[in-house]
Amino acid sequence: MIIHLKKIAAGTCLMLAALHPVIHAQERVSEQSVTLTLEQAVEYAIEHSKTLKSSDIDLEMKKRASANSWNVFLPNMSLTGTMNRSTEYSPSSAAMNQLISSITHTEAASDFADEESRWAVVGGFTFGWTFTPAYIGQIMQSHANYELQKITWEQTRRDTIINIKKIYYGLLLQEQSLNIQRTTLENARKRAEQAEANYKNGLIPELSLLQTQVSYENQKPDLEQAERSYRQSLDMLAFLIGLPVGTNITLNGTIEPEYVKVDYDTLIEQYGYSSLDLQSLNENIHLTNLGLKTLTLATYFPALSLNYSWQPAYMGKAFSFAGDIGKDDMWYDSGSLSLTVAWNLTNMLPWSTNQQQAKDLKQVKKQLAMTRETLSENQKVQVRKAVDTLIESKAQIENMSRNISLAQRAYDATLKAYRSGTTELLDLRDAENSLNQAKLGLANQKFNYISALLDLENTLNTTLTRTDGNGDKK
Structure with a gap:
């Protein structure tokens, strides 16, 4: 049990080392x-966790894309305006200039007419609308992506809740171990004081005094290290749930599991297909099927395009529209209306890009089907393992509860004998270690039971206890 507790502490230290640059980047201002x-820890994490907030943003983007996926049917419209001055010179333009000059009999007018002929103001309006049956597939894919993101969001939320719960119970286990170390150190201090008094009264030799003092001093560094590790673990909890790092956290809880009756066959029958991982794979398979349908529609069905354009042009005096608006010879316009049916025959060839993408999607679909089968079988293994762990842990908890009372009686008897001088310090320390082992073993088994139950609920995407992830009654 002590080894397992050390593994938990080591894992916590590794997590702290990974988070060290982030944690210490925030000042301990609080x-x-x-x-x-x-x-409360779970609720605070749900409200302030940056991981969940990021997942909320992803979900909102997919929701917006799904709600507006119909915009593929919107036409493309544009409005343009151009003022153009030509710098072209040709014999025809020179002849026109001479004609205007002879009519007006002024060279200046000739220059002015020549400048007028160089300017043009052109407007433009275009309208284009395209329809292809593949658009329908794209809309369905947007809706399916939103459904997949909802599953991903729920997975992130459940994972966050379970991780917070495990860390919280791990801290309670660490706290209980720390309390046992403090009690052990206090007992060693009292024995050292008693030994010193007995030595002064000539009741024990100096060697016995030195043994008790050495035993007391050797336990101080271990307790100080355990306290530092516990404070660091509390900082990590604060960081994960969104509290300012450095907040003095006091845990108000106990490692007391809520025992449930579990049966492998019943669990698989009732919850075997409710796993979020399986739901996510099913949605991915559905997305792949939609991708194949969309690609088929794009390959074998034509696209319909409707286009209209209108281009009015003014070729009169530059910057003087008002006086010439009614003169038809100053205005020109052109436009067109077209209806086109386009059929890409190349996409039907077996070597085309579309056909290769279709083959890839079919292979991906096979891979997802195999992954789903593997995941389903692995889920059965995990459920059976969790059920076995729960049954074994519950039996161990019952046995260890009885062992603690026996170890306590043995320690009390040894302590009484030590005080009367009929037993050695080593015997007392052995009895104390046995009692501590029993207490830590019981707490460790309770932690194992809670952890296995949380994993089982996560695997089956259900709640087997009376409370849900937020502590609310079912």
């Missing part, structure tokens, strides 16, 4: 104190 129950 010295506020807060007492957290498990439910």
Whole structure:
């Protein structure tokens, strides 16, 4: 059990090392104190977790894309305006200039007419609308992507809740171990004081005094290291749930599991297909099928295009529209209306890009089907393992509860004998270690039971206890 506890502490240290640059990038400006129950920690994480907020943004983007996926049917419209001065010179333009000059009998007018002939103001309006049956497939894909993102969002939320719960219970286990170390150190201190008094009274030799003092001093560094590790773990909890790093957190909870009756066959029958991982794979398979349908529609069905354009042009005196608006010889316009049916025959060839993409999607569909089968079988393995762990842990908890009372009686008897001088310090330390082992073993088995139950609920995407992820009654 002690080894397992050390593994938990080592894992916590590794997580802290990975988060060290992020945690210490935030200044310890907050010295506020807060007492957290498990439910409060979960609720605070749901409200402030940056991971969940990022997932919310992803979900909102997919939702917006799904709600506006019909915009593929919107036409393309544009409005343009151009003022153009030509710098072209040709014999025809020179002749026109001479004609205007002879009529007006002024060279200046000739120059002015020549400048007028160089300017033009052109407007433009275009309208284009295209329809292809593949648009329908694209809309369906947008809706399916939104459904997939909802599953991903729920997975992120459940994973966050379970991780917070495991960390919280791990901290309670760490706290209980720390309390046992403090009690052990306090007992060692009292024995050292008693030994010193007995030595002064000539009741014990100096060797016995030195043994008790050495035992007491050797336990101090271990306790100080355990306290530092516990504070760092609390900082990590604050960071993960969104509290300012450095907040003085006091945990208000106990490692007391809520026992449930579990049966492998019943669980698989009731919840075997409710796993979020399976739902996600099913939605991915559905997306792949939609991709194949969309590609088929784009390959074997033509596209219909409707286009209209209108281009009015003014070729009169530059910047003087008002006086010439009614003169038809100053205005020109052109336009067109077209209806086109386009059929890309190249896409039907077996070597075309579309056909190769279709083959790839079919292969992906096979891979997803195999992954789903593998995941389904692995889920059965995980459920059976969790059920076995729950049954074994519950039995161990019952046995260890009885062992603690026996170990306590043995320690009390040894302590009484040690005080009367009929037993050695080593015997007392052995009895104390046995009692501590029993207490830590019981707490460790309770943690194992809770952890296995959380994993089982996550695997089956259900709640087997009386409370859900937020601490609310079912």
